[in-house]
Amino acid sequence: MSRRVSLTQYLVEQERQHGRIPAQLRLLIEVVARACKRIAISVNKGALGDVLGSAGSENVQGEVQKKLDVISNEVLIEANEWGGHLAAMASEEMDSIHGVPHRYPQGEYLLLFDPLDGSSNIDVNVSIGTIFSVLRKVGHARGVSEEDFLQPGKHQAAAGYCVYGPQTTLVLTVGDGVAMFTLDREQGSFVLTEENLTIPEDTQEFAVNMSNQRHWAPPVVRYIDECLAGKDGPRGKDFNMRWVGSMVADVHRLLMRGGVFLYPWDQREPDKPGKLRLMYEANPMAFLVEQAGGLASNGQARIMGLVPSKLHERTSVVLGSKNEVERVVDYHRSALP
C-alpha cells in the first residue's frame, strides 16, 4: 500500500527538510484547513442545513452577502482567534481588520481571506471555495493597523485555497512549490495527493467572462479575438473556453492542466482597476501560479509586485500558462502610445 501523508505530516516533514514552516505558520495552516473542513460540511448540507440564499446584508464592496459568505467568515475567525499564531485578520466580507482579542496571545502572522469565493454558484450547486493569504507582521510595535497589511504579494509567507467541488481539495504553497491535498471524509483529514504541481508553458484553453467583451480594452480584445480565430487566425491553433464563475475552480483547472485566466479591467466601472480583490484573490492565486511555473500580471506589471494602497484594493488579473500571460502583457505594451 502506498504511504498516505496527511497535511500535518507533510508540514512537519517540510519543516525538517527545508526549515520553511515555523511552528506558528504550521499551526496557522492547520487551523485554516480545519476551518475549511467545517465550511465543507456546511456547503454539503445545502438546503438541509439552511445555508442557501441571501443573508439580507451587504459587504463593504456593496455586494449582497449570501448566508454562506457570512457563515464561512465566522468559521474562519472563530477558528483562528485563539491559537496565538495571528496578530490580525482581514476578509473580503469585513469593512476593517479584525485584531486578535486581548484575552489571547498575539502571534506574528496576518491572515487574509476570501471566505467564500464564487458566491453566485452556491445556490446552483457548482464548485465554490475559500482563498487565503498569509503575511508576516513587520516591526515590533504593539497593536496592529491596516497599514501592516499593505504589503506587496511577494512578501506572502504562504497562500492557498480549498475547493468545495466533487472532491474537497486544499492547494497550498509556502514558497517551495505547490502541493495538493484531498479531504478523506471518513478519516476527517487532508491527504497529500499531488506534489510539485506544474502549469505547462503553453495552452489552448482560456477562461474569461465573454459577456463583457464589448467593454474590454483593445489589447484584451485583440488577444481573445486571436484565440477565437483558431486555426485560421494568427495563432494557427484552435482554443477551448471554460468559465465556471468561481475563481477557485477556474484557477484549480489551470493548475491541473494549464490554461490562462483573465478578469481584465473594463469600461463598466472605468475608475475601478478591476473586479477581483488584490489581497484576497489575486495575490494568493498569483503566488500559487508562480510557484507552479506560471505567471500573474495585471497586464502591465507583476501582480505580486503591486503595493496596495488600501485593504480592499481591486486589480485586473491575467494569470496561468507563462507564454500566454507574456503574450497578453506584450499586447498591452505594444498598445502604449
Ligand code: AHG
Ligand atoms: P466572490 O464570490 O468572492 O465575490 O468572487 C466572485 C468572483 C470570482 O470568483 C469570479 O472569477 C468572478 O467573481 C466572476 O465574476 P462574473 O460573475 O462577473 O463572471
Ligand code: MN
Ligand atoms: Mn472571490
Ligand code: MN
Ligand atoms: Mn467571496
